[in-house]
Amino acid sequence: MSPEDIERIYSNNYADFIISYGGNPSNLEKYENSSINIINFYLAVVHLPADFLTEDVISKVGYSVLPSLFGFTNPDSIETSGIQRIRNIPEFNLRGKGVLLGFVDSGIDYTNPIFQNADKTTRIDRIWDQTIISDQTPEGVVYGTEYTKEQINEALKSENPFSVVPTRDEIGHGTIVAGIAAGNEVPDNDFYGVATESQLVVVKLKPAKPNIKQFFRIPEDKICYQENDLIFGIQYLLDYSTSVSKPIVICISVDTAQYAHDGRGTTSNWLSIKAVTPGIGIVIPVGNEGNAKGHYLGLIEQASSYNEVELKVGSDESGFSMEIWGNTPNLFSVDITSPSGEYIPRFTLRLNTTKKIDFVFEPTTIFVDSSLIESQSGEQLMLLRFTMPSQGIWKFRVYSKGIYPISFNIWLPMSEFISKDTFFLKPDPFTTLLSLACARNPLTVTAYNSDDESLYINAGKGFTRVDIVKPDIASPGVNIVSPTLTHGFRAVSGTSAAAAHTAGVAAMFFEWGIVKRNYPEMSTQDLKIFMIRGARRKAGLSYPNKEWGYGILDIYNTFRSIRGEE
Incomplete structure (x- = not known):
């Protein structure tokens, strides 16, 4: 180029x-x-x-063509997952040796000793920093800068490492996730990474452009990433794995509330294809939207009725988007009442159209984009984008005709992109998984507190909109000791931590199965079966469960079953 x-x-x-x-x-x-x-x-x-990128671009090119915007699924576990017990058996003393762990996130602090060998050399094979422009791009990629293990080792010898390899993790999220999954053990600080002999490959995502953030009404100061850069990052990890002929487990700890939550989006479809490929493990957290009040489930029982949705908008909300997804083959229409009582009569948008709504007594403008048959899901989508929404209670009456009873779903943006004072008054806590977490074949992880075996309070809940069983497994994700950017440690909670822990365990499985040739064709699908088979299930709950999936991760139980033990 x-x-x-x-x-x-x-x-x-x-x-x-x-x-x-x-x-x-x-x-x-x-x-x-x-x-x-x-x-x-x-x-x-x-x-x-x-x-x-005009306000009516969706009606021209379709919804799926625009990159969705991804944010972080923010985020003792070694013992509760059975890892230490299994390591006490010599033949199962697994630490991810010969397996790559890949991360697409905010980068990594490569100077942290937890990512170094005993001789002070790095355990990081490659870093692709999408934010740094140079002619040192990865093979087959035209932007960003790639840093090799040799360059990182040279930097670590320098008094000023960042003058040699300038990539940094300014946010810390990527360092946390990589540390939990693969960091060296530091017993004095009660820190125990999982796959301590794996090699790391890291992608630092470049920030989303202001133009796409403005289109979806995400405040400019919010940290988010574009779907196309995420896909490039994942493809880079896969290509590197192929080039060195090593299996790879990829932990994806960014996600979005955009899209139909049915596992059929652009990235979700692609990940499901890759997840059935031997030597590729894909681990995704459910997200932390379970208590965010950002999902509404509506039901219309007969032709003469409607469903009234009440949305409280906070005082400091500059703008946001809201997606209404209606199940095919039904047709949906909406009317709107503003907080001051101004009424917008019921309207139905035909085919792919955009409608601008201005209010007389409100400073608000709403653009409504309608796709009668959204290209990826086949469902009807109505996307409402609010500018300067008035504070108070907004009411939306949703009408439909078709085969009764008729259901529909509405999602607000993920909670870090919207004010905590903007929420549905009658939210549904289920189907609060983020979009990638709904992908059918990747391994989807929720978080629980290993101290009392309670579910993490903010964890997203299943199932998907089309009732695919998600999450798959529950892993420790509350008060998990993790690295900081000052080379210290602190406790974090969140489903990212649970996914990172699970990714480390997945690397152990790949070492046993692929590297040691006990199950050389192991894929993400196989990982799921092994983990589900050994999961601990709580008495009094039915499984699969919308909160717990198939149960609590326990690698010791899994390998007991492999050995034929009861």
């Missing part, structure tokens, strides 16, 4: 669109005057001038 093409990847003067081209270059010919960046056989990114 030319320098101008590289500039378009970073510049807010250009907007990014994800195109499913299916490996056929002719499907990209209509974008010949733009910059095109191929991700893999399935997907490409097209960079067009930002003025193409």
Whole structure:
């Protein structure tokens, strides 16, 4: 690519669109005057001038073409998961040796000793920092900078490591997740990583462009990432794994509340394909939206009725989006009443259309985008984007015609993108998994407190909108000791911590199965079966469970079953 093409990847003067081209270059010919960046056989990114990202762009190109925006699923466990007990059996003393652990996150503090060998060399094979522009890009990728193990080791010898390898984790989330999954043990601080002999491969995601954040009404100061950069990051990890002929477990601890929560989005579909491939493990947390009051489940029982949704909007809300997903083959329409009582009569949008709603007595503007048949899910989508929403109670009457009773779902953005004072008055705590967590084949993890075996209070709950069983497993995720950016330690809670712990355990499984040749074709699907088979299940609960999945992760129980023990 030319320098101008590289500039378009970073510049807010250009907007990014994800195109499913299916490996056929002719499907990209209509974008010949733009910059095109191929991700893999399935997907490409097209960079067009930002003025193409108009308020009615969804009606022109469809919802799935716009990259969703991902945020963090913020985040003793070694003993409660049976790891120490299994290591006491010599043949199962597994620490992830010969297995790669991959992370697509906020980066990593490569100077932290928990990521170093005894001789002070690094355990990190590669870092791809998407935020640093140079000519040192990874093979097959046209942006960012790749740092090798040799370069990192050279930096660690320097008095100023960041003058040699300048990549940093300014936020700390990526360092936490990698540390829990793979950090060296530090008993004096009660810190115990899981896969302590695995090698790490890390992607630092570049921040989302302001133009796409503005389109979805996400405040400019919020940290989020674009779907296309996430897909590029995952593909980089997969390509590196192939190049060195090693199995890889990928922990994805960013997610989004956008989309249909049915496992059929662009990234979810692709991850499900990869999750059945031998040598690839994909671990995703459910997210922390269980108590955020950001999901509404509605039911319309007959033609003459409707369902009234009440949404409280806080005083400091500058804007937000809201997605209404209606089940096919039914048709949906809406009317709106503002906090001051101003009424917008019932409207139905045909095919792919955009409607602008201005209020006389409110400063609010709402753009409503409608897709009668959204391309990935096949369902009807109504996307409402609010600018300067008035404080108070908004009411939406949802009508439908079709096959009764008729249900629909509404999701607000994930809680870190919206005021805590904006929520549904009658929320549904279930189907509060984030979108990637709904993907059918990856391993989806919820968090629990290992001290009293209670569910983490904020954990998202299943099942998916189309009743796929999620989560799959529960792992420790409350008060987990993790590394800080000052090389200390602190306790964190969240489903990211649980997913990181599970990713470390998955690396142990891959060592036993693939590296030691006991189950050489092991995939994510196989990992799930092994973990589910050995899971501990609580008396009095039915399984699979919308909160606990198939039970609590216990690798010791799993390997007991492998050995034929009762």
